[in-house]
Amino acid sequence: MSDQRILFTKSGTAKYISHLDLMHTMERAFLRAGITIRHTAGFHPHPYVSIPLPLPLGFSSQCELLEFGLVEGSTVEELPQKMNRALPAGIQVRQCYDGGLPFKKLAYVRYDITLEFETPLADQAAQAFRELLGRESFVVQKRSKKAKSGFTEVDIIPLVEAVEEIRPEGTFLYLTLLLKAQNPGLNPDVLLQGFRGEHPELPMIYTACHRREILDEDKNIYR
Numbered sequence: 001m002s003d004q005r006i007l008f009t010k011s012g013t014a015k016y017i018s019h020l021d022l023m024h025t026m027e028r029a030f031l032r033a034g035i036t037i038r039h040t041a042g043f044h045p046h047p048y049v050s051i052p053l054p055l056p057l058g059f060s061s062q063c064e065l066l067e068f069g070l071v072e073g074s075t076v077e078e079l080p081q082k083m084n085r086a087l088p089a090g091i092q093v094r095q096c097y098d099g100g101l102p103f104k105k106l107a108y109v110r111y112d113i114t115l116e117f118e119t120p121l122a123d124q125a126a127q128a129f130r131e132l133l134g135r136e137s138f139v140v141q142k143r144s145k146k147a148k149s150g151f152t153e154v155d156i157i158p159l160v161e162a163v164e165e166i167r168p169e170g171t172f173l174y175l176t177l178l179l180k181a182q183n184p185g186l187n188p189d190v191l192l193q194g195f196r197g198e199h200p201e202l203p204m205i206y207t208a209c210h211r212r213e214i215l216d217e218d219k220n221i222y223r
Contacts, residue, residue: 003038004076006066006083007095007223010055014090019054025088026051026066032086035079038069052103053214056187061211062094065222067103100223101216106181108161108215111188113175116206122168125202129175132195133163140194142187156194159186181214 010017017025027047030037039045050067074082080093087093117125132138137155144152158180165176179186188209196204214222 003067003099004070004079005097005100005223006068006079006093007097008064008066008091008093009060009062010064010091011060011062012090014088015058015060017088017091018057019051022055022091023049023051025091029083029086030068033074033079033082035073035082036071038071050103052106053109053181053185055211056189056209059188059209059211063211063214063222065100065103065214067100097223105216106214106222107217108178108219109181109185109211110164110176110178110213110215112210112212113177113188113192114206114208114210115173115175115192115204117171117173118203118205120171121202122171122173125173125199126166126168128199128202129166129173129195130163132198133157133160138194140190140197142190142193154184154186154190156186156191159184160191176212178215 010022026049030047038048040048048069052065052067055061055064070076070079076096076098079096083093083096115122115125135157138157139153139155141151142154143150160177160179162178163175164178165174167174177188177191179188192204192207195202216222
């Protein structure tokens, strides 16, 4: 039996649903929609759903993926409408299809990042970002459950594949970055944390991160 994929969006208040709660939300939506999906084997079977690249809390996305095994209760063409009736506001299924490339082929993620500063500092911040991302190395600390200290060091420069846009507008700065997706990947929050540490004179009052596209190793849009 081949697996199926769902392409869905996550926005609005749904941005604050954690990855684990999102898994439970999708499992309950299948039940409410009357769609039977494959379960794991063993003494305590549970619904098989897999979401790669967990989205950080507070991020929005238009390209989230979920893999599952459709048994009965719908077709791939009917499934989006049925699921959307059962899902909370802010989560919407855009497409359902059979199969797809293995998740290990996920290579890059394109993020749109919006930063707001207390005063019209966007031009200065844009210059600071260009300087920082143009370095040969920029090592920052990030939280790690595996490290005894609770932190580990990571050089973010090799994890930034491309800086596609740095655009200042008054108090706002708009960034579009293509980042490595996994093994290891780069969470934009780690980059912003490092920027704050380097430039405390550029205080941000608002940040928003949006995952626009997931790409494969050849930089084709992943599906």
